[in-house]
Amino acid sequence: MSAVEPKVEKILEVQQVKKHFNVGRGQVVQAVDNVSFDVYKGETLGLVGESGCGKSTIGRTIIRLYEATDGNINFKGKMTKDLKGKNLKQFNREMQMIFQDPYASLNPRMTVGDIIAEGLDIHELAKGKERRDKVVELLKTVGLNEEHADRFPHEFSGGQRQRIGIARALAVDPDFIIADEPISALDVSIQAQVVNLMKKLQREKGLTYLFIAHDLSMVKYISDRVGVMYLGNMVELADSQELYDNPLHPYTEALLSAVPIPDPETEKRKERIILKGDVPSPIDPPSGCRFRTRCPKAMGICAQEIPTWQEVRPLHWVSCHLYQEESLKKEEGVK
Amino acid sequence: MDRKNVLEVKDLHVSFHTYNGEVQAVRGVSFEVKNGETVAIVGESGCGKSVTSQSIMRLIPQPPGVIKHGEILFEGNDLTKLPEKKMEEMRGKEIAMIFQDPMTSLNPTMTVGKQIMEGLIKHQKLGKAEARQKALEMLRLVGIPSPDSRINQYPHQFSGGMRQRAMIAIALSCAPKLLIADEPTTALDVTIQAQILHLMNDLKEKMDTSIILITHDLGVVAETADRVVVMYAGKVVETGTVEEIFYKPRHPYTWGLMGSMPRLNLSRDTELSPILGTPPNLLTPPKGCPFASRCEHAMQVCKEHMPETTNSSDSHQVACWLEHPMAKPVDIPHDVVGGVSK
Amino acid sequence: MSSMNSSTQNLTPEMFQPIERDTLAQEGVSSKKITFWGDVWRRFLKNKGALIGALLLLVIGILAIVGPEIHSYSYRSVNYDLINKEAFGDHWFGTDGAGRDVWTRTWYGAGISLLIAFLATAFDLFIGVPYGCISGYYGGKVDNWMQRIIEVLYGIPNLIVIILLLLWMKPGIIAIALALGITGWITMARVVRGQMLKLKSQEYVLAARTLGASTRRMLTKHMLPNVLGPVIITIMFSIPTAIFFEAFLAFIGLGIRPPEASLGVLINDGYKVLQLFPYQLFFPALVLSLIMFSFNLVGDGLRDALDPKLRQ
Numbered sequence: 001m002s003a004v005e006p007k008v009e010k011i012l013e014v015q016q017v018k019k020h021f022n023v024g025r026g027q028v029v030q031a032v033d034n035v036s037f038d039v040y041k042g043e044t045l046g047l048v049g050e051s052g053c054g055k056s057t058i059g060r061t062i063i064r065l066y067e068a069t070d071g072n073i074n075f076k077g078k079m080t081k082d083l084k085g086k087n088l089k090q091f092n093r094e095m096q097m098i099f100q101d102p103y104a105s106l107n108p109r110m111t112v113g114d115i116i117a118e119g120l121d122i123h124e125l126a127k128g129k130e131r132r133d134k135v136v137e138l139l140k141t142v143g144l145n146e147e148h149a150d151r152f153p154h155e156f157s158g159g160q161r162q163r164i165g166i167a168r169a170l171a172v173d174p175d176f177i178i179a180d181e182p183i184s185a186l187d188v189s190i191q192a193q194v195v196n197l198m199k200k201l202q203r204e205k206g207l208t209y210l211f212i213a214h215d216l217s218m219v220k221y222i223s224d225r226v227g228v229m230y231l232g233n234m235v236e237l238a239d240s241q242e243l244y245d246n247p248l249h250p251y252t253e254a255l256l257s258a259v260p261i262p263d264p265e266t267e268k269r270k271e272r273i274i275l276k277g278d279v280p281s282p283i284d285p286p287s288g289c290r291f292r293t294r295c296p297k298a299m300g301i302c303a304q305e306i307p308t309w310q311e312v313r314p315l316h317w318v319s320c321h322l323y324q325e326e327s328l329k330k331e332e333g334v335k
Numbered sequence: 336m337d338r339k340n341v342l343e344v345k346d347l348h349v350s351f352h353t354y355n356g357e358v359q360a361v362r363g364v365s366f367e368v369k370n371g372e373t374v375a376i377v378g379e380s381g382c383g384k385s386v387t388s389q390s391i392m393r394l395i396p397q398p399p400g401v402i403k404h405g406e407i408l409f410e411g412n413d414l415t416k417l418p419e420k421k422m423e424e425m426r427g428k429e430i431a432m433i434f435q436d437p438m439t440s441l442n443p444t445m446t447v448g449k450q451i452m453e454g455l456i457k458h459q460k461l462g463k464a465e466a467r468q469k470a471l472e473m474l475r476l477v478g479i480p481s482p483d484s485r486i487n488q489y490p491h492q493f494s495g496g497m498r499q500r501a502m503i504a505i506a507l508s509c510a511p512k513l514l515i516a517d518e519p520t521t522a523l524d525v526t527i528q529a530q531i532l533h534l535m536n537d538l539k540e541k542m543d544t545s546i547i548l549i550t551h552d553l554g555v556v557a558e559t560a561d562r563v564v565v566m567y568a569g570k571v572v573e574t575g576t577v578e579e580i581f582y583k584p585r586h587p588y589t590w591g592l593m594g595s596m597p598r599l600n601l602s603r604d605t606e607l608s609p610i611l612g613t614p615p616n617l618l619t620p621p622k623g624c625p626f627a628s629r630c631e632h633a634m635q636v637c638k639e640h641m642p643e644t645t646n647s648s649d650s651h652q653v654a655c656w657l658e659h660p661m662a663k664p665v666d667i668p669h670d671v672v673g674g675v676s677k
Numbered sequence: 678m679s680s681m682n683s684s685t686q687n688l689t690p691e692m693f694q695p696i697e698r699d700t701l702a703q704e705g706v707s708s709k710k711i712t713f714w715g716d717v718w719r720r721f722l723k724n725k726g727a728l729i730g731a732l733l734l735l736v737i738g739i740l741a742i743v744g745p746e747i748h749s750y751s752y753r754s755v756n757y758d759l760i761n762k763e764a765f766g767d768h769w770f771g772t773d774g775a776g777r778d779v780w781t782r783t784w785y786g787a788g789i790s791l792l793i794a795f796l797a798t799a800f801d802l803f804i805g806v807p808y809g810c811i812s813g814y815y816g817g818k819v820d821n822w823m824q825r826i827i828e829v830l831y832g833i834p835n836l837i838v839i840i841l842l843l844l845w846m847k848p849g850i851i852a853i854a855l856a857l858g859i860t861g862w863i864t865m866a867r868v869v870r871g872q873m874l875k876l877k878s879q880e881y882v883l884a885a886r887t888l889g890a891s892t893r894r895m896l897t898k899h900m901l902p903n904v905l906g907p908v909i910i911t912i913m914f915s916i917p918t919a920i921f922f923e924a925f926l927a928f929i930g931l932g933i934r935p936p937e938a939s940l941g942v943l944i945n946d947g948y949k950v951l952q953l954f955p956y957q958l959f960f961p962a963l964v965l966s967l968i969m970f971s972f973n974l975v976g977d978g979l980r981d982a983l984d985p986k987l988r989q
C-alpha cells in the first residue's frame with residue numbers, strides 16, 4: 001500500500017484486540033475495543049492517552065496478565081494465547097514488564113538481591129555464586145552497587161526502586177519490555193535518570209519497548225512512533241515527530257495543545273484547544289466515533305458510523321471521518 | 336510593582352518528630368505574596384513545599400509536627416500566634432485551600448451545594464436562600480453544566496475534573512484574599528488540567544485573589560505563575576519572576592530541573608541531563624548547601640557553609656556560592672536556556 | 678537586602694575550587710541494614726503499653742507453669758481441715774470450699790485457660806488461613822462459593838453449635854478448644870481473604886506472574902509473608918476472646934468439670950460464695966482481667982508496629 005515499507009521485522013502484532021471486563025449487574029466495561037498495531041524489532045512504541053483510555057489494559061493483555069476477550073496477539077510469530085508449558089516459560093523470559101508504582105512493585109519482605117534474582121530462580125538460570133555474580137552485574141547495570149543486594153526495598157528512594165524493578169526485568173534477558181507508566185510516580189529530576197537508563201539499555205541490548213505513559217513530552221522524547229488512545233480505541237498512530245508536527249485526529253490536536261510547555265513566552269502566545277466536558281464512561285461509550293461528544297469538529301456521520309482505521313499518509317494511521325472521503329461524501333449528501 | 340504584600344513568610348522552620356528522630360522538613364523559608372499575583376512554589380517531593388503551605392493554613396498536625404521558628408504575616412497578623420478560634424475564621428474566609436485529591440477533601444455524605452453553602456452561612460452570615468443563590472452562581476462561575484441539578488448531587492456523582500471545579504467553587508465562595516492550591520491538577524488528565532488552569536487564571540483576574548500554586552510541573556508554572564519560588568531540601572534556593580527563572584536561572588538546581596524536562600521540540604538523540612543521586616535525608620540535613628552532593632559545580636565551601644541569599648536583581652534572589660566574587664564564573668548550561676527559549 | 682557576608686566566615690579562594698562528585702554517596706542508603714521484622718521490633722519496643730503487656734504476659738505465663746509447683750498443695754486434693762482459709766496466710770490466696778489451695782488452682786486454671794485458647798487459635802490458623810488463602814487467591818467462582826458457605830456458617834449462633842458439640846463430646850480441654858475453634862476460624866478466614874484480594878493486584882505480585890512464577894512460589898514467597906502481619910494481629914485479639922468465651926462457658930455450666938480447673942471454673946465457684954469469701958472470686962478474676970488486658974495491649978502495639986501507614 002504505502003511506498004516506504006519498513007525493512008525491520010515485526011516483533012509483535014496486535015490484531016483487533018478487545019478486552020471487556022464484567023463489572024456485575026450485567027454491565028460491561030469496554031476497556032479496549034478493536035485495537036490493532038504492530039511493534040517493530042528494536043523500536044520504542046509509545047502509547048499515550050488519559051486515564052481510562054485502556055493503555056495499561058492493552059499492555060497487561062499483551063503480557064497475558066489479562067486474557068483478551070477477542071482478537072489475536074502474535075509475538076515473534078506465535079499466538080500468545082495458545083502458549084503452554086515450555087513455550088510459555090520461554091515467552092515469560094522474552095517479554096517483561098516495568099511497573100508504575102515504585103512502592104508497590106517490590107515485595108517488602110524480600111531483599112533486593114532476591115527480588116532481582118526472582119527470574120533466575122524461576123527459570124533456574126543460575127545458582128550459588130553464579131547467581132550472586134549475575135545480581136551484582138545487574139545492580140551495576142542500573143547504577144547501583146553490590147552492597148545494595150542485601151538491603152530491603154523500603155531503604156531505597158523511588159528512583160532507586162524503579163531501577164531495581166528494571167534490573168528484575170532484565171535478569172531473564174528479555175527482548176521486549178512493556179513499560180507501564182514507569183516514570184509517572186517519580187520526580188522530574190529522577191524521571192530523566194530512569195529514561196536515560198532505559199535508552200542506554202535499549203542501545204546496548206537491542207531491546208524493544210512498548211512505553212505507556214500519559215506525559216506526552218516524555219513519550220515524544222523516548223519513542224520512535226506514538227499511538228494515541230481514547231476511551232478504548234486507538235485514534236492515531238504515527239512516527240513521533242510526524243505526530244507532533246502534523247496531528248490529524250482532533251483529539252491528538254487537543255491533547256498536544258493542552259500540554260503546558262515550560263516556557264512562559266510560548267505559553268502566552270499559545271492558542272489552546274480546551275475540550276469541553278469529561279471522558280464518557282467506558283460502560284456505555286458514545287455511538288459511532290467515541291470522541292464525538294467532546295470533538296470540536298464533530299459531524300452528523302460521527303454519531304452513526306464508527307470511523308475505520310486507515311493509513312491516510314505513509315505510516316500515519318488515523319481513525320477519523322474527517323480523513324475518509326466516503327464519509328465526507330456521505331456528510332455532504334446529508335446536508 | 337507597588338503592590339501590597341498579602342502574605343509574608345519569614346524564616347519559617349517546621350519539624351516533624353517521628354520514630355526515627357526529628358525530620359526538619361522546612362528550614363528557614365522566606366518569601367512574600369503580593370496582592371493579586373500568583374506565586375508558584377516548585378520543587379520535588381519532600382522539599383517542604385506542601386509543609387510550607389500547610390503551615391500557612393495551620394494544618395500541620397501537632398504533634399508530630401511543630402512550627403519551631405519564624406513568622407507568617409497575613410496582612411500584618413502573625414498566623415503562627417493566632418488563637419485557634421481566630422484561625423478558624425481565617426480559613427475559608429480570608430485564606431482558602433484546594434488540594435491535589437478532591438475526593439478526599441470533599442465530604443462524601445453531603446451534597447456539593449450544602450458544602451458550598453456551609454462556608455457562606457458561617458463566614459458571610461448569609462441566609463439559606465441567599466447562600467443557595469450564591470452557591471448556584473459559584474457553580475456556574477466555575478463552569479459546571481446544569482448547576483440547578485448538580486447542586487443537589489453528592490461528590491461521588493461528579494467526575495474528577497468536576498470535583499476539582501467544585502473544590503474551587505467552595506474555596507472561592509467567600510472571596511478569599513489568598514488561595515493556596517496544592518498540586519491542584521496533578522491527579523487530573525492533561526485535557527482536564529488545561530480546563531482547570533484556564534479556569535484558575537480566569538477567576539484570578541475576575542476576583543483579584545492572590546494565589547500560591549504548589550506544583551512540581553514546570554509547564555504549569557510557566558502557564559500560570561507571575562513569580563516562582565524554587566525549594567530544595569527545606570530551603571528556598573532561588574526566587575524570581577517567571578521570566579527570570581525560565582530564561583536566566585542562576586542556581587544549579589534550577590538548571591537541573593530545566594534540563595530534566597524533555598520539551599516537545601527536543602530531538603530523540605539529545606540526552607536529557609538529569610540530576611544524579613537523590614535528595615538528602617532531612618533527618619540529618621547536611622551542614623552546607625543541601626544540593627552540594629548532587630551539584631556539578633560543587634566547591635569545597637559548599638559542603639561546609641550554607642550559602643547566603645544574594646540579590647541578582649530586585650526580584651531575583653539566589654542562595655548559591657557561585658554568586659560569590661571568589662567563585663569561578665560558570666556559564667548556564669547550554670541545553671537549559673537553549674531548550675527553554677526555543 | 679542581604680549581601681554576601683564573608684567576614685564572619687573565613688573564606689579562602691581554595692574553598693572555591695570545584696570538587697569531584699562522590700557518585701557512591703549519591704546512591705547512599707542508610708548505613709544500618711534494617712530488616713522488616715527488625716523495624717517492627719524496634720517500633721514495638723518504643724510502645725510502652727505494649728511492652729508492659731508483653732512483660733505481664735511473660736510473668737503470667739511463667740506463673741502458670743511454675744505457680745502450681747511452688748507449694749506442695751495439689752490443685753485437686755481435697756482437705757476438709759482447711760476449708761475456706763483466709764488469703765495471705767499459709768495459703769497466699771487462701772483455700773476454697775473443699776480446702777484446695779486457691780493460688781495453686783488459680784495458676785493451674787490460668788494454664789488450662791491459656792492452653793484452650795492456644796488450641797482454639799491453632800484451629801483459626803489451620804482452617805482459617807488456608808480457607809482464606811484459597812478463597813482469595815483463586816477468586817471468581819471458587820471465592821463466591823466459599824464465601825456463601827462462610828455466610829451460612831456465620832448465620833448459625835455459635836452458642837448452639839458449642840452446646841450441641843459439648844453435649845455430644847465430654848467437656849474437656851480438647852472438646853472446648855474444638856468448640857471454640859470451629860466457630861472462631863471464620864474471622865481469620867475473612868481477614869486472610871481480604872488481604873489476599875488486596876495483594877493479588879499489587880504490582881510485585883503481577884511482576885512475579887509475568888516472570889512465570891508457579892502458584893506455590895506465589896503463595897509462599899509473595900502472598901503468605903505479606904499476610905503474616907494481619908494474621909498475627911488477629912491472633913492477638915482472638916486469644917483473649919477465646920479465654921473469655923471459655924470462662925463464659927464455665928459460668929453457664931458448660932466448662933471443664935471440677936476438680937479440673939480453668940479460670941472460668943474458678944470464677945464460677947468463687948461467685949457462689951462471693952458474699953462470704955470474696956477472695957475466692959477476686960484472684961482468678963484478677964488474673965483473667967490481667968490476661969485480657971495484656972493481650973489487648975500487645976495486640977494494639979503489634980498492630981501499630983506492623984501497620985505500614987505509620988511508618989516513616
